[in-house]
Amino acid sequence: MKRIEVCLTPELLHLYDVRNKAVVIVDVLRATSCMVTALAHGAAEIFPVASLDACRKMKAAGYQLAGERDGLKVEDFDKGNSPFEYLEDIAGKKIAFTTTNGTQAIEKSRDAPILVIGAFLNLSAVARFVEQQPHSVLIVCAGWKGRYSLEDTLFAGALVEKWQSVGTLDCDAGLSALHLYRAAKENLAGFLEQSSHVRRLNRLNIHRDLEFCVTTDTYDVVPILMNNRLVTNRPATRGPQSG
Numbered sequence: 001m002k003r004i005e006v007c008l009t010p011e012l013l014h015l016y017d018v019r020n021k022a023v024v025i026v027d028v029l030r031a032t033s034c035m036v037t038a039l040a041h042g043a044a045e046i047f048p049v050a051s052l053d054a055c056r057k058m059k060a061a062g063y064q065l066a067g068e069r070d071g072l073k074v075e076d077f078d079k080g081n082s083p084f085e086y087l088e089d090i091a092g093k094k095i096a097f098t099t100t101n102g103t104q105a106i107e108k109s110r111d112a113p114i115l116v117i118g119a120f121l122n123l124s125a126v127a128r129f130v131e132q133q134p135h136s137v138l139i140v141c142a143g144w145k146g147r148y149s150l151e152d153t154l155f156a157g158a159l160v161e162k163w164q165s166v167g168t169l170d171c172d173a174g175l176s177a178l179h180l181y182r183a184a185k186e187n188l189a190g191f192l193e194q195s196s197h198v199r200r201l202n203r204l205n206i207h208r209d210l211e212f213c214v215t216t217d218t219y220d221v222v223p224i225l226m227n228n229r230l231v232t233n234r235p236a237t238r239g240p241q242s243g
């Protein structure tokens, strides 16, 4: 029977073998939420890279540069890391994306035969997708600079909850995530209010992204890594517009 496991931070990834897993990368605040939003609104592809320099090199190949460092847009980049920047003027665009944690977690998981991007925004679509794969599932929480993040763990718990009729859960990290999610799910934004990432975003005066990123099932797309690019499993869907 297929299993589901949760890696609570990329620093623990050496304990897992990604080479035979369907890996779900999650960085709820905010990298994977942006990726899902961009592809749902018609971005042609996202090229995730770990470093700023690797990202800048993609400009010559016609990519828009996007992402952040420590939550802030990089000065010479076209876009930052708020999902509201990916609602419009995105259709057909190729995006090179680098972030403090999300794209680093992707980089570390590249050996997986299947790598998809998860967020609350596409929770059910990701659950359906991984259920259909022949592999066991590993959820990799991006965390913050190697540390544990509450919001990514809550997403892991949500996906484990959906998984339970499909396969086994034999992983205490997954069980903890499930219990936490069950305690939080009626009010995810409230539960996260004291979390370090929400406090960090509040210090940067970024408030509205939290509500957006913890909204469940806004989109039906699953970003999949193919030939080093994230592309979607289905045509762009309509979702919220900016404003």
Ligand code: 3SL
Pocket (backbone or CB within 6 Å): 027, 029, 030, 031, 032, 068, 070, 071, 072, 081, 099, 100, 101, 102, 103, 142
């Ligand atoms: O680290 C990341 O990948 C980002 O999502 C962090 S932030 O939300 O932009 O601060």
